[in-house]
Amino acid sequence: MRDLLTDEAFGEALIEARDLRIGRNGGTLLDVAHLALDGQGPTVILGPNGAGKSLLLRCLHGLIAPDRGQVRQNGALLNAAARARQAMVFQKPVLLRRSVAANLDFVLKRQKLTRSDRKARIAVLLEEGGLSGKARQPARSLSGGEAQRLAVLRALASAPDILFLDEPTSALDPAATQDIEAMVLRAARRGTRIVMVTHDIGQARRLGHDIVLMQAGQIAEHALAHDFFDSPQSQAARRFLAGALVL
Numbered sequence: 720m721r722d723l724l725t726d727e728a729f730g731e732a733l734i735e736a737r738d739l740r741i742g743r744n745g746g747t748l749l750d751v752a753h754l755a756l757d758g759q760g761p762t763v764i765l766g767p768n769g770a771g772k773s774l775l776l777r778c779l780h781g782l783i784a785p786d787r788g789q790v791r792q793n794g795a796l797l798n799a800a801a802r803a804r805q806a807m808v809f810q811k812p813v814l815l816r817r818s819v820a821a822n823l824d825f826v827l828k829r830q831k832l833t834r835s836d837r838k839a840r841i842a843v844l845l846e847e848g849g850l851s852g853k854a855r856q857p858a859r860s861l862s863g864g865e866a867q868r869l870a871v872l873r874a875l876a877s878a879p880d881i882l883f884l885d886e887p888t889s890a891l892d893p894a895a896t897q898d899i900e901a902m903v904l905r906a907a908r909r910g911t912r913i914v915m916v917t918h919d920i921g922q923a924r925r926l927g928h929d930i931v932l933m934q935a936g937q938i939a940e941h942a943l944a945h946d947f948f949d950s951p952q953s954q955a956a957r958r959f960l961a962g963a964l965v966l
């Protein structure tokens with residue numbers, strides 16, 4: 720039998736996972752035989768609550784180590800240098816107890832920019848996120864939509880190769896959701912590879928180039944968005960798209 724963990728088993732996909740498994744208390748939470756994310760994206764990971772979407776995203780970003788299996792980027796195991804060129808946005812914005820501008824400056828300082836370059840970059844970022852008037856406001860006093868825009872700006876401040884987002888709009892109203900989606904699409908156009916979790920089918924249709932449907936810790940289907948929505952191959956996808964409460 721071919722050893723799936725040898726180098727030859729991996730191609731040169733931007734992100735590739737093989738044989739990922741996470742178990743707890745005798746059960747299996749995540750069991751992904753193979754996932755290769757290539758092309759331009761965005762990739763949208765869809766699925767019901769508890770399907771393993773967040774676990775998969777955290778494994779792909781290297782935030783948690785699976786019990787078994789590997790994640791590779793461009794054919795190489797994820798290392799600190801590769802991870803430093805990735806960023807992640809969570810469902811609840813994670814912000815420092817500092818001003819809006821200082822939250823961005825914190826990330827920019829790691830890039831060894833001069834003070835005046837950092838200031839100029841912060842102004843551009845704030846403009847992009849519609850937060851220009853709020854530079855000095857404590858980040859923790861922002862509204863939910865503003866806070867998530869800042870979290871996305873902070874993730875983009877490092878100009879990441881890959882941006883992972885885990886349900887960034889699930890607590891936001893339609894207008895705030897639209898703002899975040901526009902920021903994500905702009906980043907994608909500038910060349911940041913997007914991998915985003917959602918359980919919102921409308922959002923997946925709006926953003927997804929390819930769709931990964933998770934069900935009970937496994938990938939039920941991975942297909943180009945138009946194929947996924949127009950002619951889903953798996954029963955899980957057909958049921959999910961039809962609004963079944965349980966797949």
Ligand SMILES: Nc1ncnc2c1ncn2[C@@H]1O[C@H](COP(=O)(O)OP(=O)(O)OP(=O)(O)O)[C@@H](O)[C@H]1O
Nearest residue numbers: 743748766767768769770771772773774775918933
């Ligand atoms: N540290 C852990 N210990 C035990 N079980 C866990 C742990 N982390 C996740 N799980 C379980 O793994 C399953 C998948 O969780 P995950 O957070 O990936 O789901 P999800 O698809 O992101 O769901 P949601 O849409 O609700 O965010 C869930 O049943 C969850 O309870």
Ligand SMILES: [Mg+2]
Nearest residue numbers: 772773774885
């Ligand atoms: Mg989740």
